Amino acid sequence: MLSFDNTANAFSGKGDGDLRRSYWLFKMVSNPGLVNFGKSFTDLAINLHLPITGIIKATIFKQFCGGEDIHECLKTIESLGKYNIGSILDYSVEGMVTENDFDKTAEEIIRTLELAGKNPHIPFGVFKPTGVGRMDVMEKVSSGATLNADEQQAWDNLKRRVDSICQAAAENNVRVLVDAEETWIQVAVDALVRDMMEKYNKQKAIVYNTAQMYRRDRLTYLENLLKDARDKNYFVGMKIVRGAYMEKERARAIKMGYTSPINDTKADTDKEYNTALEFCIKHIGKIAICAGTHNEDSAMLLVKLMQQNNIAPDNTHVWFSQLLGMSDHISYNIAKEGYYVAKYVPYGPVKNVLPYLIRRAQENTSVKGQTGRELSLIIKEKQRRASQG
Numbered sequence: 001m002l003s004f005d006n007t008a009n010a011f012s013g014k015g016d017g018d019l020r021r022s023y024w025l026f027k028m029v030s031n032p033g034l035v036n037f038g039k040s041f042t043d044l045a046i047n048l049h050l051p052i053t054g055i056i057k058a059t060i061f062k063q064f065c066g067g068e069d070i071h072e073c074l075k076t077i078e079s080l081g082k083y084n085i086g087s088i089l090d091y092s093v094e095g096m097v098t099e100n101d102f103d104k105t106a107e108e109i110i111r112t113l114e115l116a117g118k119n120p121h122i123p124f125g126v127f128k129p130t131g132v133g134r135m136d137v138m139e140k141v142s143s144g145a146t147l148n149a150d151e152q153q154a155w156d157n158l159k160r161r162v163d164s165i166c167q168a169a170a171e172n173n174v175r176v177l178v179d180a181e182e183t184w185i186q187v188a189v190d191a192l193v194r195d196m197m198e199k200y201n202k203q204k205a206i207v208y209n210t211a212q213m214y215r216r217d218r219l220t221y222l223e224n225l226l227k228d229a230r231d232k233n234y235f236v237g238m239k240i241v242r243g244a245y246m247e248k249e250r251a252r253a254i255k256m257g258y259t260s261p262i263n264d265t266k267a268d269t270d271k272e273y274n275t276a277l278e279f280c281i282k283h284i285g286k287i288a289i290c291a292g293t294h295n296e297d298s299a300m301l302l303v304k305l306m307q308q309n310n311i312a313p314d315n316t317h318v319w320f321s322q323l324l325g326m327s328d329h330i331s332y333n334i335a336k337e338g339y340y341v342a343k344y345v346p347y348g349p350v351k352n353v354l355p356y357l358i359r360r361a362q363e364n365t366s367v368k369g370q371t372g373r374e375l376s377l378i379i380k381e382k383q384r385r386a387s388q389g
Ligand SMILES: Cc1cc2nc3c(=O)[nH]c(=O)nc-3n(C[C@H](O)[C@H](O)[C@H](O)COP(=O)(O)OP(=O)(O)OC[C@H]3O[C@@H](n4cnc5c(N)ncnc54)[C@H](O)[C@@H]3O)c2cc1C
Pocket: 178, 179, 180, 181, 210, 212, 214, 241, 242, 243, 244, 245, 246, 262, 263, 264, 265, 266, 267, 269, 291, 292, 293, 294, 295, 321, 322, 323, 344
């Protein structure tokens, strides 16, 4: 019987030392004042070239990242693999801006796909569109404006990189997820990924777009895409998430005077997320999904929907996914029941993944002094182990 409260399963991959480190870390980040101080201190220390990368690497980096390069991630991949949990190598270097940077990132992503082709514990690759091309150009394409020659060149480069990544995924028989970012670049991304699906998803779902269900329009988007896939004979691959840019989206909508594309309430987003799962399960022959969520109700709902519709846990069209270092109580317990699970394993040089680490710390700070979900599960497991001597 599946239960997310089973901390023995949830932390089976962690020895007592790992558990102590996680406890200490989540305790520290639960203090919002300390996280803000830590962020400012880290920025300053990096600017002053103080030797703090070692401390970061042994603490917060170790919790949330697989390593500084692909090779360093192998240990994490193997230890997750022991519990039937796949790894999604996520090259998490942010702030790339030149065409040369974008080429290098695309080459790195292709290397992750080549490794995935040889390693059964790496079921997906992943990339962010802004990692392989100019955001301003995607914004302009999305708005329907005409590109100048320089922008056209940048857009062609982006399309070329995305195509070569998807081609590498197909050649290595590995699925590839395209992360979703801000709505104002998403028209361009959706069109491009649709083309990739039509090209590479003829036999099965290789290319997956991402639907952010905090958007008011994503159920309609899913319905239209399914219709297109039926008409043009390809499979839809879709990562279903709630969405990570809510504050930014709302602030921009207010500033520019348009209706926010984001649902008004969390309850609306929860409802749309769960409706999207129901929709995809209903059409599971044609749609392959990856449910990227740390929400226990949504993960449990997906399991129930599969059971109700006689979909076997090892149906390759349904994957669950969480981030490394978070929600192990979902990942490990679901994997133990035979469902397909994969963790995002972010990696990159410590200095370059700092923005990612700071976001993880911020999302685990305590709300009004409450103990967060991660911390309370760790405490429960520590107590369980102590009571067993
Ligand atoms: C494997 C994986 C891949 C991901 N990939 C992406 C990606 O490509 N793009 C992306 O944007 N995000 C991505 N995310 C992040 C995701 O969108 C969520 O921000 C995050 O997972 C928290 O949502 P949740 O479903 O885990 O659960 P919860 O914690 O239950 O939900 C929190 C989410 O609900 C929504 N929400 C909160 N308050 C409100 C409100 N007042 N009104 C409306 N909505 C509200 C927001 O989306 C918020 O992030 C990914 C997450 C995972 C685990």
